[in-house]
Amino acid sequence: xxxxxxxxxxxxxxxxxxxxxxxxxxxxxxxxxxxxxxxxxxxxxxxxxxxxxxxxxxxxxxxxxxxxxxxxxxxxxxxxxxxxxxxxxx
Ligand SMILES: [Zn+2]
Ligand SMILES: [Zn+2]
Numbered sequence: 360x361x362x363x364x365x366x367x368x369x370x371x372x373x374x375x376x377x378x379x380x381x382x383x384x385x386x387x388x389x390x391x392x393x394x395x396x397x398x399x400x401x402x403x404x405x406x407x408x409x410x411x412x413x414x415x416x417x418x419x420x421x422x423x424x425x426x427x428x429x430x431x432x433x434x435x436x437x438x439x440x441x442x443x444x445x446x447x448x449x
Contacts, residue, residue: 364443382394383395386417386418387415387417387429389418390430394406410422410427415429436445
């Protein structure tokens with residue numbers, strides 16, 4: 360378990376019935392799966408943006424917010440809140 364004990368759900372797009380023959384990168388901010396190739400196998404350009412603040416690859420919508428909000432950080436905040444609520448008995 361260790362570092363992998365944290366819950367993790369992969370969002371599967373029901374429109375993609377069969378596995379895609381495509382390289383994917385997970386956005387470091389929102390965990391959206393970004394496909395690096397289109398359906399014809401052609402490489403897509405401009406679908407990933409490097410975040411200079413956390414060093415991860417992010418999707419374009421995240422890059423356009425111009426904020427660095429790594430998913431891990433949000434998760435930590437949610438967990439901290441959960442612990443707080445548990446501690447005060449809610
Ligand atoms: Zn994103
Ligand atoms: Zn970032």
